Amino acid sequence: MIHDFLPVTREDCDKRGWGQLDFVYVIGDAYVDHPSFGPAIISRLLESHGYTVGMIPQPDWKDEKSIQVFGEPRLGFLVSGGNMDSMVNHYSVSKKRRETDAYTPGGEMGKRPDYAVVVYGNLIRRTYKHTPIIIGGIEASLRRLGHYDYWSNKVRRSILLDSGADLISYGMGEHSIIEIADALNSGIAVKDITFIDGTVYKTRDRELVEQAQALELPSFEEVRASKEAYARSFYIQYCNTDHFVAKTLYETYDDKLFVVQNRPAKPLTQEEMDRVYALPYMRTYHPMYEAAGGIPAIREVKFSLISNRGCFGGCNFCALTFHQGRTIQTRSHASIVEEARQLTYEPDFKGYIHDVGGPTANFRHPSCQKQLTKGVCPNRQCLFPKPCKNLVADHKDYIQLLRKLRELPGVKKVFIRSGIRFDYVLADKNDDFLRELCEYHVSGQLKVAPEHISKKVLDKLGKPAPEVYREFVDRYNRMNEKLGKKQYLVPYLMSSHPGATLDEAIELAEYLRDIHYMPEQVQDFYPTPSTISTCMYYTGLDPRDMTPVYTATNPHEKAMQRALMQYRNPKNYELVKEALERAGRTDLIGFGPKCLIRPRNVGGRTLQRDQKHGAYSGRGGSPRAKSAKPAKKKTIRNVHKKKR
Numbered sequence: 001m002i003h004d005f006l007p008v009t010r011e012d013c014d015k016r017g018w019g020q021l022d023f024v025y026v027i028g029d030a031y032v033d034h035p036s037f038g039p040a041i042i043s044r045l046l047e048s049h050g051y052t053v054g055m056i057p058q059p060d061w062k063d064e065k066s067i068q069v070f071g072e073p074r075l076g077f078l079v080s081g082g083n084m085d086s087m088v089n090h091y092s093v094s095k096k097r098r099e100t101d102a103y104t105p106g107g108e109m110g111k112r113p114d115y116a117v118v119v120y121g122n123l124i125r126r127t128y129k130h131t132p133i134i135i136g137g138i139e140a141s142l143r144r145l146g147h148y149d150y151w152s153n154k155v156r157r158s159i160l161l162d163s164g165a166d167l168i169s170y171g172m173g174e175h176s177i178i179e180i181a182d183a184l185n186s187g188i189a190v191k192d193i194t195f196i197d198g199t200v201y202k203t204r205d206r207e208l209v210e211q212a213q214a215l216e217l218p219s220f221e222e223v224r225a226s227k228e229a230y231a232r233s234f235y236i237q238y239c240n241t242d243h244f245v246a247k248t249l250y251e252t253y254d255d256k257l258f259v260v261q262n263r264p265a266k267p268l269t270q271e272e273m274d275r276v277y278a279l280p281y282m283r284t285y286h287p288m289y290e291a292a293g294g295i296p297a298i299r300e301v302k303f304s305l306i307s308n309r310g311c312f313g314g315c316n317f318c319a320l321t322f323h324q325g326r327t328i329q330t331r332s333h334a335s336i337v338e339e340a341r342q343l344t345y346e347p348d349f350k351g352y353i354h355d356v357g358g359p360t361a362n363f364r365h366p367s368c369q370k371q372l373t374k375g376v377c378p379n380r381q382c383l384f385p386k387p388c389k390n391l392v393a394d395h396k397d398y399i400q401l402l403r404k405l406r407e408l409p410g411v412k413k414v415f416i417r418s419g420i421r422f423d424y425v426l427a428d429k430n431d432d433f434l435r436e437l438c439e440y441h442v443s444g445q446l447k448v449a450p451e452h453i454s455k456k457v458l459d460k461l462g463k464p465a466p467e468v469y470r471e472f473v474d475r476y477n478r479m480n481e482k483l484g485k486k487q488y489l490v491p492y493l494m495s496s497h498p499g500a501t502l503d504e505a506i507e508l509a510e511y512l513r514d515i516h517y518m519p520e521q522v523q524d525f526y527p528t529p530s531t532i533s534t535c536m537y538y539t540g541l542d543p544r545d546m547t548p549v550y551t552a553t554n555p556h557e558k559a560m561q562r563a564l565m566q567y568r569n570p571k572n573y574e575l576v577k578e579a580l581e582r583a584g585r586t587d588l589i590g591f592g593p594k595c596l597i598r599p600r601n602v603g604g605r606t607l608q609r610d611q612k613h614g615a616y617s618g619r620g621g622s623p624r625a626k627s628a629k630p631a632k633k634k635t636i637r638n639v640h641k642k643k644r
Contacts, residue, residue: 002016003282004325005031005055005282005286005287006031006032006034006043006044006047006054006055007021007053007054007055007058007070008054008055008057008069008071008288009069010069011039012050012054012169013054013070013119015178018052018057018071020071020073020074021051021052021053021054021071021074022046022051022052022072022073022075022181023043023046023051023052023054023073023075023077023078023181024051024054024056024060024067024069024075024077024078025039025042025043025053025055025075025077025078025079025080026056026067026075026077026078026079026080026120026124027039027052027055027056027057027058027079027080027082027137027213028058028080028081028082028089028103028112028116028225028494028579029048029057029058029082029104029112029118030057030058030103030104030105030111030285030289030295030296031055031057031124031286031295031297032103032284032285032286032295032339033281033282033283033284033285033286034281034282034283034284034285034298034301034302035276035277035279035281035283036083036301036304036306037048037083038080038083038136038137038138038172039055039080039082039137040281041172041174041276041279042136042173042174042177042474043055043079044080044172044182044279044280044281045177045178045276045279046177046178046309047279047354048275048279049178049181049183050184051075051181053078054073054496055070056069056070057111057286058104058111058121059123059354061112061113061116061119061123063119064127066123067120067123067124067127067178068127068622072128072131073131075132075181075184076131076132076133076134076138076166076184076190076566077124077128077131077132077187078134078135078163078177079121079124079133079134079135079136079140079163079391080117080118080136080137080139080140081117081120081138081139081140082103082112082116082137082138082139083103083115083137083138083297083586083640084103084138084253085138085139085142085528085529086112086113086115086117087114087115087141087149087151088528089101089103089112090332090528091107091151091587092225093185093524093525093526094361094467094524096111096152098465099506101630102295102296102298103294103295103297104290104294104296105289105293105294105295106289106293106294107293107296107445108292114151115330116139117135117137117140117159117163117434118159118163119160119163120131120163121135121163121164121165122163122164122312122325122545124298125141125162125164125308125445125545126436127391131165131166131456132166132167132184132190133163133167133413134165134166134167134168134169134177134180135160135163135165135166135167135169136169136170136173136177137158137173137320138323139159139491140159140163140165140169140170140180141168141170142166142319142322142323142528142529142530142531143156143158143324143529144158144160144168144170144261145157145158145200145217145233145237145249145251145261145527146223146224146230146233146251146257146643147529147530148230148527148529148534148535148537148538148612149179150526150527150528150529150530150534150537154224154437155223155224155230155538156332157253158200158220158251158259160200160259160571161202161253161257161259164552165501166190166191166193166201167180167190167193167201168199168200168201169198169199169202170198170199170200170264170323171198171264171265171323171324172265172268172309172323172324172352173323174195174200174263174265174272174276175198175265175268175321176196176197176198176199176265176267178194180193180196180199180458182638183196183528190209191203194208194212194260194262195263195613196262196440197243197263197264197265198262198264198265198268199262199514200256200259200260200261200262201259201260201262202257202260203257203258203260204257204258205258206258208534209250209258209260211250212248212250212260212262212320212531213247214239214247214248214249214250214260214356215236215248215249215250216249216250216252217233217236217237217249217250217251217252217383218230218232218233218251219251219252219253219255219578220252220253221253221254221335223605225347225368227538227539227540227541228541229547230535230538230539231539231541231542231543231546232357232543232546233251234532234535234543235535235543236249236507236621237261237322237530238321238532238543239323239379240263240320240378240521241264241267241321241325241326241376242264242325242327242375242376243264243265243267243327243375243377244373244374245265245374245375245376246263246264246377247263248260248261248262248263248608249261252488253597255549261447262406264325265328267309267310267325267329268309269329270329270330270332272311273329273331273335274331274332274334274335275283277306277331277335277339278335282560283302283342284296284298284302288534291611292609293464294591296342299498300354301345303341303343303346303349303353303354303357304353304354304355304356304417305336305339305343305353305356305357305405305406305499306331306357306358306402307330307331307358307361307364307398308328308358308359308360308361308363308602309324309328309329309330309356309358309359309491310324310325310326310328310358310359310363311324311326311327311328311358311359311360312327312328312363312366312367312381312382312383313363313382313383313421313424314326314381314383314384314462314537315451315461315463316531316532316533317451317461317462317494317497317525317532317533318359318531319528319529319530319531320359321532322411322530322623324359326367326382327366327371327375327376328363328364328365328366328367330364333400333404335400335402336356336401336403336405336494337404337408340353340405340411341407341408343490344408344410344411348384349410349616350412351410351411351412351413351425352411352412352413352414352415353405353411353413353414353415353416353512354415355415355416355417355418355421356367356402356414356416357416357417357418358418358419360419360420360424361416361417361418361419361420362395362398362416362420362421362424362425362433363421363424364395364397364398364401365392365394365397366381366392367382367388367390367391367392368388368391368392369390369392370390370391375455379415379544381385381462383421383423383424383427383464384462384463384477385459385463385464385465386464387423387424391423391427391429392605393399393428393429393430394428395432395433396426396432398433399436400431402414402416402440402441403436406609408606411442411597413443414441415441415442415449416437416441416442417445419447419448419449420437420446420448420607421465421578422448422450422468422469422472422474423468424609425472426468426471426472427435428477429479429600430520430530431475431479434476434479435479435483438479438480438483438485438487439483439485440478442487444488445487445488445489445490446476446487446490446493447490447492448469448472448489448490448491448492449463449491449492449631450463450466450469450491450492450493451463451492451493451494451497451509452493452494452497452500452504452554453466453469453493453507453508454498454504454508454512455498456504457497457499457500457504458501459499460497460498460499460533460536460542460549461494461497461499461533461599462532466585471492473489486618491517491519492522492523492569493508493512493522493523493565494524494525495508495522495523495524495525495558495562495564495565496524496525496552496561496562497525497562498525498533498536498537498549498551498558499536499551500550500551500552500561501515501550501552501583502557502560502561502579502582503583505560505561505564505565506564506579506580506583506588508564508565509565509567509576509589509596510594510596512565512567513567513594513596518565518566518568518569519565519566520541520568522565522566524558524561524562525537536549536551537551537553558577559575560575560576560578560582561579563575563576563579564576564579564596567596567597571600573597573600576596577589577597579599596604
């Protein structure tokens with residue numbers, strides 16, 4: 001086997017002696033042959049099973065010749081929007097166009113279309129009328145049935161229909177893509193590939209759907225017309241995401257066309273996962289991008305290690321339940337240590353492993369033993385609202401892995417930068433992991449995600465009660481004090497999540513006041529496809545019990561909630577003042593120690609903001625008078641510092 005990048009030109013194929021390719025892979029990202037990038041895994045896996053694959057990264061969607069580089073593939077086209085949904089990649093939560101694209105050479109924006117999978121699929125179909133098209137990746141996976149689309153503010157059809165594709169390989173795709181390839185290679189027509197787990201197909205054969213004993217969802221016309229029907233449909237889908245208990249689902253279009261979702265593919269075994277990460281990746285971007293400055297996204301992952309997949313955390317704003325599932329899948333220590341050893345040979349490795357984790361770094365085994373034979377509970381969470389009595393909270397395996405990595409020659413420090421679940425840390429019976437985390441794996445600041453401080457909002461987020469986070473803060477501070485280290489917590493917080501009114505936003509602002517912290521960046525809730533939170537945002541209903549949920553959808557109210565998180569910023573003064581007045585909390589406008597802002601005009605004097613303390617001082621005189629010199633900016637390291 002040639003150890004090189006997969007072909008991106010016809011000349012590359014000729015060098016390998018390849019004629020007609022089995023598959024042509026069209027992707028919205030630049031070509032990065034690294035296991036943190038889904039197309040790299042799928043293409044290398046197909047190669048390992050004897051299939052030939054050529055890559056067409058970021059084709060010009062305005063030119064039909066751009067997808068004709070290799071001609072017609074023998075078995076089919078594969079299409080992925082990339083490592084991110086193309087709309088999230090392009091637009092901020094305020095729907096403003098982003099300036100850079102980390103998955104494009106030099107970070108240049110505009111090298112892929114909006115709704116990339118749909119555009120690429122139709123581009124291919126116009127030229128290759130009958131060639132199979134299989135779509136996959138995060139964009140296709142989370143739009144596999146009727147779904148609310150935030151950017152157009154409407155319910156869109158299954159991406160399978162809009163893209164003109166034949167099949168969706170949803171989820172991570174390793175099992176389903178090989179089964180699809182083998183079926184096509186055996187001569188089975190793509191329209192007859194209706195039997196593979198982890199796929200979605202379309203059919204007009206009602207008898208076929210009935211034979212599959214599929215569970216009927218509300219029709220697309222129903223979910224488009226009724227928010228209640230949408231919420232019901234979504235929750236049925238949510239409760240059928242585990243490979244053990246899930247049923248086949250179908251959605252009807254115009255009473256004649258059925259979009260059928262087979263149950264999820266089985267998670268990878270540890271041996272299978274080890275093989276996936278041992279494939280002969282080049283571990284970097286294609287050299288054709290060097291002149292443009294490379295691919296920025298590689299910087300975050302080049303010296304990081306993927307330890308696990310799946311997440312039983314169950315945060316309502318996260319789509320992992322739909323994409324990777326709640327069953328934890330892990331690589332062996334030997335596999336991870338060997339990859340780390342390879343990193344130490346890289347010429348630009350400085351001795352620092354940036355991360356060892358996954359969706360949640362400290363999940364290294366299923367949450368309970370029952371999951372191994374019966375799957376996860378379809379309508380209960382492992383950690384929310386409190387840890388399940390069956391939860392196995394044990395960090396021993398993760399601790400042993402981290403120790404092995406620290407002992408490798410050439411490794412100076414091993415960081416943990418992917419998220420940890422602090423409630424899971426607290427559920428552990430001893431402090432061994434917390435001690436090792438603080439002693440060896442924090443670079444001065446540990447980022448954690450309480451998301452909010454109001455119990456009402458936390459209930460809608462699927463996050464633990466505020467006292468749980470406060471307990472973690474206390475234990476973290478005590479552990480660092482015991483170790484003689486000055487290390488701090490940096491909380492990720494979210495504004496405008498469903499359930500948050502101005503009252504809850506003010507409660508969060510008061511909390512930030514009390515811990516003397518103003519976040520430098522503010523995260524506003526982003527309604528991405530296929531999350532419980534997005535369902536709440538669109539329908540105004542909690543799909544779990546169909547109770548009404550208040551949601552801030554007005555841009556001005558969202559701006560007020562966001563401004564309250566940075567109430568000390570002078571640019572936010574008017575928004576904060578308006579929010580406090582609307583909520584009847586003018587008691588927080590004044591000179592007392594609990595006030596968020598001061599009046600700007602008192603006795604004819606204009607008050608100037610004291611940058612250090614967030615207070616205002618009187619400054620009279622003419623309009624030409626210079627403002628006071630701002631004090632030195634408070635550093636982020638003061639967050640959650642234990643008071644003495």
